Amino acid sequence: MAMSAKSDKKPRFKYGSQASKDALSGYLYVAPFFILFLTFGIFPIFYNLYISLFSWKLFGAEPEFIGLQNYIWLLTDDPTFIKSVVNTFSIWIISTIPQLFIALVLAYVLNQGFVKMKDMFRMAIFMPFITSILAVTIIFNSLFSRDFGLINFILGTEGLDWENNNRFLTHVAIATMVNWRWIGYNTIIYMAGLQTIGKDLYEAATIDGANKIQQFFYITIPQLRPIILFTIIMSSIGGMSLFIEPLVFLDIRGGSANQGLTMFLYLYETAFGTKYNVGYSAAISWVMFVIVVLFALLNWFVTTKVIKD
Amino acid sequence: MKNRTGRFISYIFLIISSLVSVFPFYWMFVISTNSTAAANKFPPKIIPGNQFFENIQNAWQNADFVTALFNTLIVAGTITVSQLFFCSLAAFALARLEFKGRKLIFLLIVSTMLLPPASPIPLYMIVSKFDWINSLYAVIIPFLVGAFGVFLMKQFIESSIHPELIESAKMDGARNFQTYYQIVLPILKPGLATLAIITFMGVWNDFVWPSIVLKEQSVQTLQLAVRGLQNAYNRDTALIVTGAFITTLPLLAIFIPFSRQFIAGLAEGSVKG
Numbered sequence: 382m383a384m385s386a387k388s389d390k391k392p393r394f395k396y397g398s399q400a401s402k403d404a405l406s407g408y409l410y411v412a413p414f415f416i417l418f419l420t421f422g423i424f425p426i427f428y429n430l431y432i433s434l435f436s437w438k439l440f441g442a443e444p445e446f447i448g449l450q451n452y453i454w455l456l457t458d459d460p461t462f463i464k465s466v467v468n469t470f471s472i473w474i475i476s477t478i479p480q481l482f483i484a485l486v487l488a489y490v491l492n493q494g495f496v497k498m499k500d501m502f503r504m505a506i507f508m509p510f511i512t513s514i515l516a517v518t519i520i521f522n523s524l525f526s527r528d529f530g531l532i533n534f535i536l537g538t539e540g541l542d543w544e545n546n547n548r549f550l551t552h553v554a555i556a557t558m559v560n561w562r563w564i565g566y567n568t569i570i571y572m573a574g575l576q577t578i579g580k581d582l583y584e585a586a587t588i589d590g591a592n593k594i595q596q597f598f599y600i601t602i603p604q605l606r607p608i609i610l611f612t613i614i615m616s617s618i619g620g621m622s623l624f625i626e627p628l629v630f631l632d633i634r635g636g637s638a639n640q641g642l643t644m645f646l647y648l649y650e651t652a653f654g655t656k657y658n659v660g661y662s663a664a665i666s667w668v669m670f671v672i673v674v675l676f677a678l679l680n681w682f683v684t685t686k687v688i689k690d
Numbered sequence: 691m692k693n694r695t696g697r698f699i700s701y702i703f704l705i706i707s708s709l710v711s712v713f714p715f716y717w718m719f720v721i722s723t724n725s726t727a728a729a730n731k732f733p734p735k736i737i738p739g740n741q742f743f744e745n746i747q748n749a750w751q752n753a754d755f756v757t758a759l760f761n762t763l764i765v766a767g768t769i770t771v772s773q774l775f776f777c778s779l780a781a782f783a784l785a786r787l788e789f790k791g792r793k794l795i796f797l798l799i800v801s802t803m804l805l806p807p808a809s810p811i812p813l814y815m816i817v818s819k820f821d822w823i824n825s826l827y828a829v830i831i832p833f834l835v836g837a838f839g840v841f842l843m844k845q846f847i848e849s850s851i852h853p854e855l856i857e858s859a860k861m862d863g864a865r866n867f868q869t870y871y872q873i874v875l876p877i878l879k880p881g882l883a884t885l886a887i888i889t890f891m892g893v894w895n896d897f898v899w900p901s902i903v904l905k906e907q908s909v910q911t912l913q914l915a916v917r918g919l920q921n922a923y924n925r926d927t928a929l930i931v932t933g934a935f936i937t938t939l940p941l942l943a944i945f946i947p948f949s950r951q952f953i954a955g956l957a958e959g960s961v962k963g
Contacts, residue, residue: 399860400788402865402866403787403788403789403866404787404788404789404790406783406787406866406867407783407784407787407788407789407792408783408789409783410779410780410782410783410787410870411780411783411784411795411799411840413776413779413780413834413835414776414777414780414799414835414836414837414840417831417832417834417835418802418837420816420832421813421816421831421832422802422805422808424816425808425809425812425813425816426812428812428815428816429809429811429812432811432812432815483707486703487703487704487707490700490703490704491704493700495697495700496700496701496704500949500950501708502704502707502708503949503953504946504949504950504953505707505708505711505712506707506708506711507711507949507953508711508712508715508942508945509711509714511891511938511941511942511945512715512895512938512941513894513895513896513897513913513937513938514895514897515895515897515913515916515917515934516718516895516916516934516935516937516938517714519916519920519930519931519933519934520714520717520718520931520934521714523717523721523729523927523931524714524717526927528730528732529729529730529731529732529734529927530734531717531734531736534732534733534734539732561710561711561714564707564711565711566956569953569956569957570956570957572957573957573958593696614804618804618806618807621806622806622807624898625897629917629920645807648809648811649810652809652810652811652814653902659811659815662809662811663809663811663812665809666808666809666811670806670808673806674806
């Protein structure tokens, strides 16, 4: 980073000096961010911890302090929560892995010199990202429709009910929406990363007789390691907090048998569904927070182990 | 020979991926130009019909799109302008002013981007303490400045505005805010445009938080109007898809001409992190 002021004189904190003016402006200019972030970002997180120690209904009786009871119920006596955790991981696996792999291959192919009309392909592949999750889910609701859906027509599975037939199918449908919206975004990120890999590496590999597929696995993936790590962490965080797709595709319970209920949807339903139980919901969000952080760290660890330089 | 096969497979892969990406947009168009009765056929219809204006009219009668559009523009417009100003100002300080703790502050801001999305419940309770339920304040004020914007603007300033330029402005006796306003902002225009598109799109598409705090029709946004159609007329596919289509069209109109810049800007913000 450039240290411009050092070139002539060291900043000295004297009132009225340029250095003190710079410091004053500096703090003043970043202040709006911190005021908003403390009020609407940090404070709610700790307020949530406080709420989670109460039996607290949004409308109705006074909150009553119950200590860790919400957490004990959640972890020892709530099969619905366990189900939501399993659903979340199941959907995460079938959305993130194909999503990132396809994006990586697309970026690799789009980065090849012979490909014409790159801009057009890139724009088409990126287009899904601009649609709202609500619109995406509405479209796929209709594509996955049991009686008149195009997907059943293409697969020859007339009358197959993606919402209710079995849990795994529901997860596949939800993962499809996620993948459709995010593959292009990840492709763009990977393409930007590919530009930073030197051509000489590939040239040397070509001279050594490595074909394009070998180059992909032995040069591209290791070289892209930091960016792959970035996308994996981002999609861990995003995928663990997935809930709009099941909310719109199914309902606030994630379907009649909770087949699409995710952790975040469960905390949302507990607070805003019919129970208005914000105390319990706050406990879910803290347990979820821990799960997300641990899972992101685990993915970090696994990715750095698996992809070696 | 082998090379040719590889190229052929590559093109096939690109073409299929592009078609899969674009097809749902076309499908939206097909459904919103047909009546629900015509759309509900097996095998499904894949050619556009001529019911588009009927569907639009129908959607218009069943949801207050004018109010929703007006609200959405107020919310998205205010947030976008505010983000451009506050994020670029903070980024200017972090990139080009010397003060104690600058690096730590930047690190703090960036690390907030890695926080998992928090539960909306405490935020809801805070906002209701402020008495902002059913007020656009609830969806505007918490989002007036954001970590991503600060980060993106800092990247742009560091790559496009030379420290010497700032120094010479100071030598000429410019105050910091003058330097920001007269020198940084004009050079930062491409960066600001990128942030504007990203912010505007994000706010336009936001749905969950507005659905929690904006319950009355007079404060509804476009996404909420569409969601309302979906809740009320669950079976009327053509109506719902038409709603989704007309809220997506303006974004396509913004995205397609600016796609190069937008894509490059997004990549910039993500990769250098």
